[in-house]
Amino acid sequence: MHRLIFLKKAFLILVLTQFLSFFSVYPIFSQKVIFSSEDSLKSINFLRKKFYEALKEFEQQKSNYGIAVYSLDRNEYYFKHNVDSYFIPASLTKLVTTLSALSKLGKDYRIKTFIYSDGEIKDGILHGNLYVYGTGDALFSSSDLDFIVTQLKKYDIRKIDGNIYSDPSFFDTQTDRFVYSGDFDVVQKTQPITSIAIEKNILKVVVTAGAIYGKSVSVQVFPSSDAVKVYNNAKVGRNFGEQRLYRRFNQNSYGGGALISQRKPPQTREQVRSFKVSTEKDKVGNQIIIISGYLPAGTTKTYEFFIENPPLVVAGALKRRLESAGVEVLGNTGIVQAPLDRSRPLAIVERSLVEVLKEMNKESDNYLAETIFKIVGAVDKKMTSNSKEAVRYIFSLIDSLKIPCSDCKIYDGSGLSRRNRLSPESLLRILVSLKTNPNTMFIDTLLSVAGFDGTLKNRMVNSSAQGKIFAKTGTHSNASGLAGFARTLDNERIVFVFMYNGEKVFLFKKVEDELCKILAEFFFFNALE
Numbered sequence: 001m002h003r004l005i006f007l008k009k010a011f012l013i014l015v016l017t018q019f020l021s022f023f024s025v026y027p028i029f030s031q032k033v034i035f036s037s038e039d040s041l042k043s044i045n046f047l048r049k050k051f052y053e054a055l056k057e058f059e060q061q062k063s064n065y066g067i068a069v070y071s072l073d074r075n076e077y078y079f080k081h082n083v084d085s086y087f088i089p090a091s092l093t094k095l096v097t098t099l100s101a102l103s104k105l106g107k108d109y110r111i112k113t114f115i116y117s118d119g120e121i122k123d124g125i126l127h128g129n130l131y132v133y134g135t136g137d138a139l140f141s142s143s144d145l146d147f148i149v150t151q152l153k154k155y156d157i158r159k160i161d162g163n164i165y166s167d168p169s170f171f172d173t174q175t176d177r178f179v180y181s182g183d184f185d186v187v188q189k190t191q192p193i194t195s196i197a198i199e200k201n202i203l204k205v206v207v208t209a210g211a212i213y214g215k216s217v218s219v220q221v222f223p224s225s226d227a228v229k230v231y232n233n234a235k236v237g238r239n240f241g242e243q244r245l246y247r248r249f250n251q252n253s254y255g256g257g258a259l260i261s262q263r264k265p266p267q268t269r270e271q272v273r274s275f276k277v278s279t280e281k282d283k284v285g286n287q288i289i290i291i292s293g294y295l296p297a298g299t300t301k302t303y304e305f306f307i308e309n310p311p312l313v314v315a316g317a318l319k320r321r322l323e324s325a326g327v328e329v330l331g332n333t334g335i336v337q338a339p340l341d342r343s344r345p346l347a348i349v350e351r352s353l354v355e356v357l358k359e360m361n362k363e364s365d366n367y368l369a370e371t372i373f374k375i376v377g378a379v380d381k382k383m384t385s386n387s388k389e390a391v392r393y394i395f396s397l398i399d400s401l402k403i404p405c406s407d408c409k410i411y412d413g414s415g416l417s418r419r420n421r422l423s424p425e426s427l428l429r430i431l432v433s434l435k436t437n438p439n440t441m442f443i444d445t446l447l448s449v450a451g452f453d454g455t456l457k458n459r460m461v462n463s464s465a466q467g468k469i470f471a472k473t474g475t476h477s478n479a480s481g482l483a484g485f486a487r488t489l490d491n492e493r494i495v496f497v498f499m500y501n502g503e504k505v506f507l508f509k510k511v512e513d514e515l516c517k518i519l520a521e522f523f524f525f526n527a528l529e
Contacts, residue, residue, distance in 0.1 A: 040524070043522075047078055047518065047519075050518045051067070051069075051079055051515060054515055057504075058504075062081070064501055065081070065082065066081060066082035066087055066497070066499045066500075067081045067082070067424060067497070067498055067499075069495075069519070070432065071492060071495075072495055073493050074492075082424065083428070086407050086421040086422065086423050087421065087422065087424075087500070087501045088418055088420060088421065088476060088478070088501050089415055089420055089479070090415045090475055090476045091364045091366075091369075091472065091474040091481070092415060092422065092472055092481040092483050093369075093410065093422070094472060095430055095431065095434075095472055096410060097373050097414070098434070098446065099394075099397070099430050100373075101372050101375070102439070102440045104376055104379065105353055107440065110350040110352060111137045111352075111356065112134075112349065113135065113140055113144070113196070113348065114132075114133045114347070115132060115152065115348070116343035116344065116346065118342060124158040124159060125159045125160075126160045126161065128161075129331070130162070130163075130164045130165070131165050131166070131336075131338035132165070132167065132315060133167045134168065134196035134197070135170045135375070136170065136171065136195045136371050136374060136378070137197065138200065138367060138368045138372075139351055139359070140197055140351070141198065142198065142222070142321075145318055148318065148347045149325050149327075152347055155346065157327055158327060158328065159328040159329075159330070160322070160329045160330065161330045162331045163331035163334060164315045164318055164319045164329065165315060165335060165336045166196050166311035166335050167196075168195050168196045170195035170378055171193070171194060171378050171386055172378070174385070174386075174387070177190045177412055178190075180385070181416070181417045181419075183416075183417050183418070183419065187417075187418060188366065190416070191307065191367050192309075193371055193374055194310045194311060195378070197307075197314070197371070198310060198317060199223055199307075202304050202306065202307065203223075203228065203279070203304065203305045203306070205220070205221055205289055205291075205303045205305065206303075207234065207277060207291060207295060207301050208299070209295040209296060209297050209299045210298075211297050211298060212297075213236055214235055216234065217234045217295050219289070225313045225320060226317075226320060226333055227285070227286050227309065227312040227317075228286070228316065229286050229287070229289065230289045231288065231291070232291045234292055234293055235294050236294070237275075237294030237295055237296050237297065238296065238297065239297050239298065239299075274292070274293035275292070275294055276291070277289065277290070277301075278290050279305045281309065285312050286309075287305075287307065289305075311335050312333060312334070315334065315335070357372065357446050358446045361446045362447065362454030364454070364473060366415075366416055367414075369415070370412060370414050373387070373414070376389075377389035387412070391410050391411070398426075403426055404425050405422075405423070405426040408426055415474060418479075424498075424499050427483050428483075428496075431443070431483060431485070431495050435485070444485045445470075447485075448470070448471060448472070448473065450465050450467065450470075450516065451466030455473040460513050460516060463520075465486075465513070465516040468487045469485075469516045470484050470486075471483060471484025471496075472484055475509075476505075478501060478505065479505065480508045480509055481498060481500065482496075482498045482509075482512040482516070483499075487520070488524065489520070489522065490524055496516075496519065
């Protein structure tokens with residue numbers, strides 16, 4: 001028995017010794033092992049070889065892509081190809097928007113929506129008007145209206161004998177990105193870019209058909225507002241292939257009704273195709289929703305439209321929220337400039353700039369990017385055109401940071417413009433500037449994480465790169481890009497930019513993923529001096 005115990009102990013000691021000796025050769029688990037500069041070069045050359053192998057598919061299209069890989073810890077390039085060439089950046093433009101917003105506004109900036117009043121509150125009655133004054137909160141929602149109503153109720157207001165107005169004058173009057181960017185083709189339409197918005201300026205219409213043939217369908221609109229008018233002419237139709245029993249009453253001379261059971265023929269496909277939900281704007285700016293045709297019984301359909309006049313819809317939505325809360329509103333809604341010099345704020349909603357930037361970058365939200373772009377151009381009122389002032393500030397900032405950008409072109413904040421031009425070098429230097437500035441070094445937390453969230457949620461899943469790549473994606477029909485940060489096996493910080501312009505966009509995205517895996521698997525065998 002003692003001999004058996006002795007042998008077990010000896011075996012455990014041997015295994016433990018081998019285990020420790022195995023990990024002692026790796027600098028991540030033990031003291032650093034010193035390697036020569038020649039060893040270092042061999043490691044980097046091996047990385048480059050792996051890159052060339054991944055790019056083999058694009059051997060004949062070397063001028064179509066640019067790649068920059070840079071070590072923050074060693075302050076040197078590991079890989080360079082066409083870094084000075086200029087490409088369509090697509091949504092990588094949002095990194096420029098992020099830099100400009102954080103530089104001009106600061107990480108603690110709050111985007112505010114105010115409720116002002118020019119009247120006096122007496123005996124539960126507000127003798128005057130309410131004004132909604134927004135400064136570009138693109139995430140403002142119906143729940144924020146409820147918060148405003150809660151704040152107003154603290155004043156014990158039971159009646160408002162004035163009007164409810166919106167004042168969108170914080171931004172200029174140009175709300176169409178396509179127009180202010182000066183583009184020649186519509187890559188993707190965006191909602192109106194306004195300083196007062198709600199639900200990302202998207203109107204949702206839900207149409208439901210009940211079970212009784214010929215009855216009107218039910219319609220719900222979100223957000224509900226006095227500025228949204230619904231004209232419902234649609235009826236419940238038949239489901240294909242069914243022979244349901246329907247009822248009608250035959251009126252007799254005494255005004256009574258005899259129940260008659262009958263079977264209706266199935267609804268034709270022409271009737272189904274005639275079902276339509278459309279929208280238009282009337283002369284006073286209200287949004288009209290028109291519903292017509294037949295919707296098969298038991299069917300629910302949801303439609304989304306851009307809110308054509310967001311400030312007016314917000315004023316109308318606030319009016320309805322107040323009325324639902326028991327506040328009588330005697331006046332109407334409209335759009336006027338608030339007399340801020342003789343008004344006082346009664347309520348306020350605040351949004352963190354960082355919160356908006358995080359959703360903008362992770363989800364690559366074009367609408368949010370354009371709103372931030374206009375805030376940058378509007379905040380100090382230097383020019384009447386928000387977009388022109390934003391572009392002027394961006395290039396002034398880039399020059400002050402000494403970022404090489406001689407042929408850069410910026411026309412919008414989202415990257416929808418095909419006329420935008422950036423180089424891998426300029427984007428890399430923007431990322432380095434953000435990461436090395438104490439006020440913006442949290443930049444990687446604003447980007448998608450490979451295999452976890454945002455536009456990278458379904459990329460690099462269950463690979464060595466999952467959780468180690470923090471990046472911004474970019475996509476057009478003729479452009480692909482990925483730029484951000486990687487962590488190697490020995491925790492080295494890498495900045496990278498991959499840009500491609502050409503026809504094989506989705507094939508290049510596979511290359512981007514492979515390059516990220518190579519970076520995540522890289523192990524640099526030398527001590528940093």
